Amino acid sequence: MKIRAISLVLVTLALILPISAQESEQTIEELYLQSAIKTQIIKAEAASPDRDMKMIALTDIAQMVEDGTAADNPEILAILGDLAGQGVTYIVREQGHVLNDFPDVRREAARVLGSLGTEEAARELNTILLTDPEPMVMSEAILAISTIEVEDKQARNRSMAAAIYRQTAVNKDNNFAYTFLLSVENVATREGGISDPMIFEEVAKIADSRQGYNRAVRERAFQLLRDLQGL
DSSP states (O other), X not given: OHHHHHHHHHHHHHHHHHHHHHHHHHHHHHHHHHHHHHHHHHHHHHHSSOHHHHXXXXXXXXXXXXXXXXXXXXXXXXXXXXXXXXXXXXXXXXXXXXXXXXXXXXXXXXXXXXXHOOHHHHHHHHHHHHHOOOHHHHHHHHHHHTTSOOSOHHHHHHHHHHHHHHHHHHOOOHHHHHHHHHHHHHHHHHHTOOOOHHHHHHHHHHHOGGGOOOHHHHHHHHHHHHHHHHO
């Protein structure tokens, strides 16, 4: 009886295992299909002229980044690039008015690009730093790019320096200046220092009282110059 019972169990297992493997394979296919469908839904949300729909798209993308399903999806990166350029590099006009100038959408896109953390995401952030006029968007972008390990460090440094130079020339913003200093510190700490003269020049400008930044920002810049000498 025991031998017969054992044989019955083995036969049952032999029948179940192929079915389980098949179910597992189907699950992988279903997951791939679900990811493709989700990407298309996000694309439709991002393409909507409505600001709130674009923010929903960014929330969905942020979830994909958290789940680890966005890094190898070039369509998601392209959507983020479009959202990051709304009203700046991608403009919709009607009777001379820009209809898609959504700084908060661009800021959130920059934040999500930083979370994505890929080389391609860093290139999109470079574009933001060189083109966006809003300090709050630039602040998010410069902080995001400072957290990404990139191959072309010189290009990243140039973009960071150009961003603060552009802002200083137009309208000095204490919050952006402070975020720039924090971002430089992030890069220098992670990479064991920084040796770009353009970065040094911009930090020194912020420390200069004649530039018009508030005392807290100037003192932070001065301290950063000292800290960089020790790295």
